Amino acid sequence: MAGVDKSPGSGLPGLSFREQDEPVAGSSEAELRLPTVRECPFDPPAEYHRLRDEDPVARLAFPDGSHGWLLSRYEDVRSVLADPRISSARGFTSSPIRELPPEALELRRIRPGQFIGMDPPEHTRYRRMLTGQFTVRRMNALVPRVERIVADHLDAMRGMARPVDLVKAFALPVPSLVICELLGVPYADRELFQRRSRALLNMTTDGPTLVRLRDEMDDYMLSLVRAKQRQPADDLLSGLIGREDEQGRLSDEELINIGNLLLVAGHETTANMLALGTLALLAHPAQLAALRADPTLVDQAVEELLRYLTIVQFGLVRTAKEDLGIGGRSVHADAPIVASLAAANRDPRQFPDPDVLDLGRRYSPHLAFGHGVHQCLGQQLARVEMKAGFRALFERFPTLRLAVPLDEVPMRDDMFIYGVHELPVTWDGDAR
Amino acid sequence: MKVFVDVARCRGAGLCALTAPEVFDQDEEEGTVVVLDPEPPATLHQKVVDAAGLCPNSVIRLEDA
Numbered sequence: 081m082a083g084v085d086k087s088p089g090s091g092l093p094g095l096s097f098r099e100q101d102e103p104v105a106g107s108s109e110a111e112l113r114l115p116t117v118r119e120c121p122f123d124p125p126a127e128y129h130r131l132r133d134e135d136p137v138a139r140l141a142f143p144d145g146s147h148g149w150l151l152s153r154y155e156d157v158r159s160v161l162a163d164p165r166i167s168s169a170r171g172f173t174s175s176p177i178r179e180l181p182p183e184a185l186e187l188r189r190i191r192p193g194q195f196i197g198m199d200p201p202e203h204t205r206y207r208r209m210l211t212g213q214f215t216v217r218r219m220n221a222l223v224p225r226v227e228r229i230v231a232d233h234l235d236a237m238r239g240m241a242r243p244v245d246l247v248k249a250f251a252l253p254v255p256s257l258v259i260c261e262l263l264g265v266p267y268a269d270r271e272l273f274q275r276r277s278r279a280l281l282n283m284t285t286d287g288p289t290l291v292r293l294r295d296e297m298d299d300y301m302l303s304l305v306r307a308k309q310r311q312p313a314d315d316l317l318s319g320l321i322g323r324e325d326e327q328g329r330l331s332d333e334e335l336i337n338i339g340n341l342l343l344v345a346g347h348e349t350t351a352n353m354l355a356l357g358t359l360a361l362l363a364h365p366a367q368l369a370a371l372r373a374d375p376t377l378v379d380q381a382v383e384e385l386l387r388y389l390t391i392v393q394f395g396l397v398r399t400a401k402e403d404l405g406i407g408g409r410s411v412h413a414d415a416p417i418v419a420s421l422a423a424a425n426r427d428p429r430q431f432p433d434p435d436v437l438d439l440g441r442r443y444s445p446h447l448a449f450g451h452g453v454h455q456c457l458g459q460q461l462a463r464v465e466m467k468a469g470f471r472a473l474f475e476r477f478p479t480l481r482l483a484v485p486l487d488e489v490p491m492r493d494d495m496f497i498y499g500v501h502e503l504p505v506t507w508d509g510d511a512r
Numbered sequence: 513m514k515v516f517v518d519v520a521r522c523r524g525a526g527l528c529a530l531t532a533p534e535v536f537d538q539d540e541e542e543g544t545v546v547v548l549d550p551e552p553p554a555t556l557h558q559k560v561v562d563a564a565g566l567c568p569n570s571v572i573r574l575e576d577a
Contacts, residue, residue, distance in 0.1 A: 161568075162569065162570065204523075207523055208542055211523065211538075211542060211543030211544070212538075212539065212540060212541045212542050213543075214526070214543065215526055215529070215538040216529040216533070217529070217537070217538060217540075443562050443565075445565055449525075451568045453568070453569060455523070455525045456525075459526070460530065
């Protein structure tokens with residue numbers, strides 16, 4: 081059968097490979113796969129323009145052969161993420177990006193403490209143990225320390241031979257050090273956990289490697305938990321170890337999974353916002369000039385960069401617990417649903433001129449941190465880091481610019497968290 | 513304007529305390545919403561409306577006084 085086009089509507093009646101029990105509207109169309117190819121480094125795939133207008137609740141084919149739905153409008157994404165009939169607990173069952181090889185299927189299992197893959201009430205217990213540690217007040221109390229860390233890294237960067245990779249010199253180490261201090265992870269171990277996180281978030285990493293990395297991270301975090309059980313310190317991990325609620329204390333396995341979740345989520349995300357946000361501002365000089373002229377714009381600037389860049393680039397996967405309707409279409413129980421945060425954040429029905437980076441937007445109910453009970457636990461920490469980071473970077477490096485053409489910056493198209501792999505920058509000899 | 517919150521549904525994202533700190537705070541232990549001023553002055557109404565709109569769990573309900 082070599083040469084036979086497997087796509088439906090290929091002109092070969094009876095050779096459709098679509099499962100018979102999966103009726104699809106407009107069956108003459110090719111099957112929709114998750115759009116992943118960007119035409120512009122700052123914009124989501126252009127396909128989302130069409131989907132939002134013509135097919136906002138789109139039938140989506142998954143790499144493992146199953147079918148589900150792709151949501152691209154703000155209103156649908158927002159309501160699904162807050163809907164108790166939609167589950168996060170089976171979110172790992174089917175990936176719209178890659179089919180896990182058999183030897184890595186165990187990675188789909190939600191493990192104790194992995195609350196991002198749980199529904200209430202299991203989710204609620206873990207979240208309750210942690211939210212008090214990430215309040216606005218507590219994060220604001222960290223500002224002087226974060227500013228110090230930012231300043232130290234910019235001091236060091238000033239003395240480096242140009243061009244400098246801003247990711248390595250600034251964007252990655254700052255949030256890494258902050259989360260290390262908060263959790264109680266030795267910063268000396270950063271090479272280890274940064275390398276593991278990078279491989280884990282790379283969609284081309286093979287199954288056996290994923291399993292090995294997971295085991296390494298478990299061993300590492302267990303040894304850290306053991307050390308803090310012997311000798312507690314004033315950090316979040318020690319606090320979790322000592323914490324007791326109606327259900328008792330957290331098990332070692334729970335502590336390992338929570339610790340690793342916070343460690344990975346705590347540095348990769350902010351690091352990419354800092355680097356990609358810097359690139360976006362350098363590529364929009366009028367916006368950057370406005371920010372420089374009025375540093376109080378930084379709060380709005382951070383929200384706008386979060387909206388405009390939406391680094392959780394492939395969206396969030398959920399599952400319908402029961403048959404329900406979304407945007408006028410019938411979604412069956414157990415169907416996987418991909419909610420595209422990036423497409424929602426560019427929906428003109430919600431944001432005027434959504435494809436324009438405009439730091440002047442005053443109120444921006446963007447979905448970059450998600451929505452509903454799972455909305456990012458560390459978002460207030462991320463805001464503190466970004467505000468301190470962008471403010472100091474552009475103040476102290478007034479002539480900061482790209483050292484290569486924009487189209488030569490290596491983008492993280494291959495990573496679950498979008499951003500830049502490297503950001504070569506330079507400046508005139510006048511850094512402060 | 514009167515401000516009501518459903519603390520049981522709150523998950524402590526903190527957007528209210530970030531947006532209208534004069535009106536909302538968070539519990540130190542659990543991070544859940546605390547209303548500092550249930551009848552805020554008119555100068556704060558826009559901020560309170562924004563905070564209610566941002567809440568990821570629709571915890572905040574507003575009534576005209």
